[in-house]
Every structure is written in C-alpha cells, then in structure tokens.
Amino acid sequence: MSEHEDAQQLSTEWSRSMGLRLPVVNAPMGGVAGGRLAAAVTAAGGLGMIGMGSAGSAPALETQLPYLDGVDGPFGIGVVDWVVRERPELLEMAIAARPRLLSVSFGTDTAWVARVREAGIVTATQVYDAEDARRAQDAGIEVLVARGEEGGGHGAAGMNMLPLLDAVLKVAEVPVLAAGGLAEPADLELVLAAGASGAWLGTRLAACTESLLSDAGRAALVAAHGTDTVVTEVFDVGLELPWPAKFPARVLRNEFTGRWVGHEAELAADASAHAALSAAAAADDLRVAPVDAGLGVGAVTAVRPVGEVLRELCAGALHLRNEGHH
Numbered sequence: 001m002s003e004h005e006d007a008q009q010l011s012t013e014w015s016r017s018m019g020l021r022l023p024v025v026n027a028p029m030g031g032v033a034g035g036r037l038a039a040a041v042t043a044a045g046g047l048g049m050i051g052m053g054s055a056g057s058a059p060a061l062e063t064q065l066p067y068l069d070g071v072d073g074p075f076g077i078g079v080v081d082w083v084v085r086e087r088p089e090l091l092e093m094a095i096a097a098r099p100r101l102l103s104v105s106f107g108t109d110t111a112w113v114a115r116v117r118e119a120g121i122v123t124a125t126q127v128y129d130a131e132d133a134r135r136a137q138d139a140g141i142e143v144l145v146a147r148g149e150e151g152g153g154h155g156a157a158g159m160n161m162l163p164l165l166d167a168v169l170k171v172a173e174v175p176v177l178a179a180g181g182l183a184e185p186a187d188l189e190l191v192l193a194a195g196a197s198g199a200w201l202g203t204r205l206a207a208c209t210e211s212l213l214s215d216a217g218r219a220a221l222v223a224a225h226g227t228d229t230v231v232t233e234v235f236d237v238g239l240e241l242p243w244p245a246k247f248p249a250r251v252l253r254n255e256f257t258g259r260w261v262g263h264e265a266e267l268a269a270d271a272s273a274h275a276a277l278s279a280a281a282a283a284d285d286l287r288v289a290p291v292d293a294g295l296g297v298g299a300v301t302a303v304r305p306v307g308e309v310l311r312e313l314c315a316g317a318l319h320l321r322n323e324g325h326h
Contacts, residue, residue, distance in 0.1 A: 014175040014197035021045030027202035028078020034212040035067025040306035042073040049076040074100030081107020110139035128156035150181025152203040152294030183296025185316025203294040234260040235290040238277040
C-alpha cells in the first residue's frame with residue numbers, strides 16, 4: 001500500500017472535508033509555530049497553523065505568512081483572546097490572510113465568530129469541559145479543541161485529555177480535535193478510535209527543524225522527560241503578561257520555577273526578578289527563561305523535520321489500528 005493510501009485510511013470525515021491527507025493539526029504555539037512549521041505540516045498532509053501568542057502582532061503575522069506562499073494545501077492561524085482585544089489589527093490581518101481555519105482561545109468573548117464565519121473561514125476554539133463546549137457550540141464555533149491538562153503551554157488545569165475528550169464528544173454536534181500530551185502513535189490511534197476528528201499536536205512538533213524555537217530550546221525539549229514539567233503562572237507573573245489566572249502554563253522546570261513556584265505574590269512585587277527574567281528571555285538563558293512542554297515531551301528524542309515525525313506517527317497509528325482488526 002502506498003504512503004498516500006496509508007494516510008487515507010487514518011483520515012476522518014472532518015479531515016477530508018478540510019482537504020487534509022492526515023487528521024493532524026499543529027497547535028498554534030506562540031514563538032514556536034511560525035510560517036515554516038505551518039508550511040511543513042501542510043506539505044505533510046496536515047493542517048499547518050501559524051501561532052500568534054502573547055507577543056503576537058500584525059507585523060509578526062505579516063512576516064510569517066509568506067512561508068505559506070505556494071504551499072499546496074490549507075493552513076490555519078491561532079490567536080489569543082486577550083491579545084487580539086489589545087491589538088485588534090492582528091485579528092483583522094488574520095482574517096485578511098484567508099486561512100482555512102482561525103482559532104481564538106483563552107477567553108469568553110465570542111464577538112469574533114460571526115465575522116470570521118462571514119469571511120468563509122472555519123472557526124475553532126479550545127475547550128476544557130462540557131460546559132465550555134456547549135457555550136462555544138452555541139456561539140457558532142465550528143470546531144472544538146478538547147485540550148487536556150497534559151498539554152504544554154497555556155491551558156486550564158482540570159481534566160485529563162481522555163475523560164475530557166469523552167465529555168466533550170457527548171455534547172458536541174461539531175467536530176472535536178483532541179489535544180494534550182499526544183506524542184506517540186498509540187496516542188493518535190487512541191483519540192481517533194475514541195471519536196476525535198483529529199489530533200492537535202504541540203510539544204511533539206516543537207523541536208522540529210522548522211520551528212521558531214532556538215537551538216537551546218530544541219535541545220531542552222530533547223533532553224527533557226515528562227516528569228520534568230510543572231504547571232505554573234510564574235513566568236506570566238514575572239513577565240507581567242495579562243494571562244487570566246485560570247490559564248497557567250505547563251513548562252519545563254528550571255531555576256526560576258524552583259525559586260518562585262509557591263511565591264507568586266512575592267514575585268509580583270519583585271521588580272528585580274522581573275528584570276532578570278526579561279533579560280534571561282532576551283538572552284535565551286533557559287536556566288531562567290521558560291520553555292513550554294507537555295507531558296509527551298519524553299517522545300521528543302531528536303531534532304527532526306516535521307514531515308518525518310508526522311509520517312512515523314501516522315504509520316505507527318495505522319499499524320496499531322490494523323493489528324487491532326486482526
């Protein structure tokens with residue numbers, strides 16, 4: 001069987017409707033998922049997403065979009081609710097770029113939904129429980145991303161991915177993507193078998209050659225194990241980013257988390273700690289600066305091209321599915 005036919009066997013109704021060969025979307029990780037990563041995911045048959053995180057802006061998006069010129073296949077853009085409220089021109093530019101999918105997460109305002117749908121763009125958002133899923137669906141959002149607390153970066157701590165996926169699928173009348181700690185072929189096969197329309201992969205792709213991460217950031221992910229992460233607000237407090245408290249981040253432990261986890265109020269008032277963290281982030285000193293990582297980080301064992309990682313994941317998932325059918 002050809003690789004193309006292989007891929008088709010894993011596909012879902014949703015992935016086919018989106019023009020994808022693989023039921024895989026890269027998480028729009030701010031500072032990691034730029035145009036090159038998105039282009040590589042789309043070229044491999046998935047939905048490549050450009051991520052605009054805390055530092056997202058219209059000029060930043062403008063520099064990433066050209067990487068998708070001439071790439072055969074759809075792409076998406078993911079933005080953060082509070083960022084686009086501070087910088088509405090970022091949402092304007094995201095809509096003008098005409099992605100296939102636009103995801104806005106980490107907020108309760110759904111005023112954007114009608115505008116994005118009117119532009120002919122599929123809408124998506126992350127959800128953390130059945131209530132979130134209902135609200136998003138009632139607001140007209142067309143794709144729900146059930147993001148379990150195993151995921152790297154920002155998200156609501158609360159439910160693990162599988163029970164969350166189950167809870168969301170029970171109320172969803174729209175496609176549901178599974179997110180959070182998905183890193184191995186067995187994870188992909190499991191969520192597809194459970195009824196997910198696709199997998200939303202973050203950490204597993206973050207160390208790929210095409211990501212925006214620095215060499216030091218990639219090396220940190222390759223060296224890390226799943227037990228090396230912690231869920232915390234300390235970096236948001238230290239960098240004075242207005243992330244809602246309900247969305248802490250899963251990051252690699254380092255000297256900064258060791259010093260400040262549990263001392264957030266003290267950190268909030270410590271200007272010298274803020275300055276040190278900003279300097280470390282600028283200098284890419286990862287003993288102090290943050291690296292987002294989910295519980296699947298142990299599966300990241302080398303810096304490899306996206307296409308290779310996705311081929312291996314999907315071939316492995318298909319092999320497991322076929323074994324199960326014998």
